Amino acid sequence: MKTTRRKFVVALATALIAAGSPFAHAQLRAAEATLSTREWMAIRRTIDDQRKALKSGDAKKAFSFASRGIREQFATPEQFMAMVRNGYGALLAARYTEFLDGAVIDGAVIQPLRLVAPDNSVLVALYTMEKQKDGRWRISGCVLAPSTVQAA
Numbered sequence: 001m002k003t004t005r006r007k008f009v010v011a012l013a014t015a016l017i018a019a020g021s022p023f024a025h026a027q028l029r030a031a032e033a034t035l036s037t038r039e040w041m042a043i044r045r046t047i048d049d050q051r052k053a054l055k056s057g058d059a060k061k062a063f064s065f066a067s068r069g070i071r072e073q074f075a076t077p078e079q080f081m082a083m084v085r086n087g088y089g090a091l092l093a094a095r096y097t098e099f100l101d102g103a104v105i106d107g108a109v110i111q112p113l114r115l116v117a118p119d120n121s122v123l124v125a126l127y128t129m130e131k132q133k134d135g136r137w138r139i140s141g142c143v144l145a146p147s148t149v150q151a152a
Contacts (some may be wrong), residue, residue, distance in 0.1 A: 030120050034104040039137075043111050043129050044099050046137045053090055054084055058061045067140035088114050090144055097150070100124070115144075122152040 046065055059077035066080065074080040078126035084091065096105075096116040103110050110128040116122055128141035 003062055006051070035102070035109070040102055040111075043102065043109065043127075043137045046100075046129070046139065047113060047127055048109060050139060051091060051097070065139055067138040068143075069130075069134075069140060070138075088125075088142065089146065090117060091126065091142075092124060114149070116151040122147040122149045124149050 010039075036039050037145075050062050050065035053065070059081035061085070063071060063077035063080045066074075070080070074083060078147045094115040098114040100112040100114055102112065109131070111129055113125040113127065114122060115125055124145045124147050126143045126145060127139055128143075129137050130140040131137055
């Protein structure tokens with residue numbers, strides 16, 4: 001599949017999820033069946049472990065959960081951590097998080113994570129995951145999208 005089409009499909013899924021579309025959630029539940037419960041648990045554990053490392057300031061450990069492409073792009077754990085602090089502060093500041101149903105869209109494994117900020121604004125972090133040859137899951141991207149859901 002061409003990269004442009006994959007980006008379009010992922011962007012469309014992002015928009016539907018962020019808007020809280022019932023269609024998107026129905027599609028996600030259907031797509032979830034393509035990976036086992038064990039795989040989704042491993043994906044969520046990878047994301048959760050990286051967030052814990054990021055929040056504790058352990059750049060080296062946080063960097064270890066990134067895919068090879070992300071590690072090559074940022075070169076060092078320190079550069080990776082600086083990127084997260086500058087562009088993904090919501091991941092660090094969230095007062096509450098909740099994993100939503102994941103999906104496989106045109107071969108891309110997407111795991112959404114709802115983030116509720118201290119001011120009750122809500123974002124969805126859409127993680128793109130990559131399975132390694134050794135069976136472990138690594139994070140190959142993350143997009144923050146606004147949500148129509150409001151926190152109380």
